[in-house]
Amino acid sequence: MTEHDGAVLTGTALHKSFGATPALRGVDVAIAPGEQVAVTGPSGSGKSTLLHCLAGVTSPDSGFVSLAGHRLDSLSEHQRTRVRRVRIGLVLQFGQLVPDLTAVENVALPLLLEGRRRPDAEQAARGWLERLGVGDRADVRPLELSGGEQQRVAIARGLVTSPDVVLADEPTGALDTVTGEQALQVLVEATRETGAALVVVTHDHRVAAHMERGIALRDGRVELVREPGA
Numbered sequence: 437m438t439e440h441d442g443a444v445l446t447g448t449a450l451h452k453s454f455g456a457t458p459a460l461r462g463v464d465v466a467i468a469p470g471e472q473v474a475v476t477g478p479s480g481s482g483k484s485t486l487l488h489c490l491a492g493v494t495s496p497d498s499g500f501v502s503l504a505g506h507r508l509d510s511l512s513e514h515q516r517t518r519v520r521r522v523r524i525g526l527v528l529q530f531g532q533l534v535p536d537l538t539a540v541e542n543v544a545l546p547l548l549l550e551g552r553r554r555p556d557a558e559q560a561a562r563g564w565l566e567r568l569g570v571g572d573r574a575d576v577r578p579l580e581l582s583g584g585e586q587q588r589v590a591i592a593r594g595l596v597t598s599p600d601v602v603l604a605d606e607p608t609g610a611l612d613t614v615t616g617e618q619a620l621q622v623l624v625e626a627t628r629e630t631g632a633a634l635v636v637v638t639h640d641h642r643v644a645a646h647m648e649r650g651i652a653l654r655d656g657r658v659e660l661v662r663e664p665g666a
Contacts, residue, residue, distance in 0.1 A: 444469045444633050445490060445601050449499035452485050459485040460496065461656035467601060472624065472634040474644035477653035483637045484605055486653065490635065491524055491603050492516040504600060521546050525594030525602040525632065527623065529609045531586040533578040533593075539565060539585075540574040543592045550597070564592035568622055584615035591623050601633040608643055620646060 443466035452460040459482045467473055475483050488494040490501055492508045501508045503523060508516055520526065533542045543561035548554060565571045568588045570581075578586055587607060594602050607623060608616030620636075624646055627634040636647060644650050650662035 442469065443467055444504055445635075446502045447486065447490055447496075447499065448502070450486065450489055450496045450501070451498045452482075452489060452494065452496045458656050460489070462499070463653070463656070463658055465490070465651060465658070467633045467635055469600070470628075470631050470633055471649065472627065472647045473636070474647035474650045475635060475637045475653065476639065476641065476644050476650060477659070479639070480655075481653040482656040483639075483653055487603050487605050487635065487637045491526060492520055518550075521549060522597045523600045525597065525599040527587075527590050527594040527602060527604040527607050529606040531578070531590040533586060533589060535578050538575050538577055539570065539581065539589045542578070542589055543596050546593065546597050560596055561592065564596050565589065568592050568626065582615075583611050584619055587611060587615075587619040588622060591619070591626060595626055595630060595632070598630060599632055601635065602627050604634065604636045606638055607636060608638070608640065616640075616643075 445467040447463060447465045450460045450463040463486055475486060477483050485494065489496050492501065495509065503519060508519065511519065540558055540561045543564055544557040547557035547560060562571060562574055565574050568591060570585050570588045573581055573585055581589065604623060608620050611619060620643055624634065636643060638644055648664045651658060652660040
């Protein structure tokens with residue numbers, strides 16, 4: 437797939453090093469609208485670096501990332517921050533919830549930062565919490581939530597802006613097997629329902645098996661691509 441095939445998110449010839457250590461060595465990736473893709477590989481293969489580059493959190497040393505045909509490197513830092521907040525949903529391994537905010541306030545935060553009125557933002561947030569099975573936990577803070585509940589809140593926050601793509605970095609890595617399976621199923625079903633593309637970085641092949649397509653990295657290069665149905 438190339439950018440001209442209608443991909444919603446592409447990375448082209450991505451190179452990234454940290455000091456003398458290369459993390460990405462010319463990676464090409466294209467994600468179609470609504471597609472669900474696993475990025476796998478051993479520790480140090482470049483999985484998280486690729487995700488951070490695709491999200492615009494990290495800038496590649498060379499190559500570029502495009503979202504819906506618009507290059508992120510041509511945007512100002514303020515514009516990239518807004519793109520991440522509105523068009524890219526991020527779900528991280530430990531949730532990264534704001535500890536002093538309640539669950540509903542955490543989920544509403546991206547909308548509030550976009551200027552939405554608090555009652556409207558919190559109504560949308562409560563709706564997502566209900567859909568993800570934690571509506572009864574909306575008014576408690578993260579430390580009062582279980583690991584699985586925290587991850588569901590993080591998924592709700594990632595989806596509340598109706599993003600084009602959701603990028604999840606080891607979303608089940610901090611959870612036990614059963615809770616992780618439940619959180620993953622919620623993430624898969626929610627993105628399928630909204631039409632958002634989903635990219636999951638994982639070292640767990642059971643997680644990868646839930647995705648339609650797989651991209652395996654090794655030593656900063658694409659080693660293997662698993663196509664749908666393979």
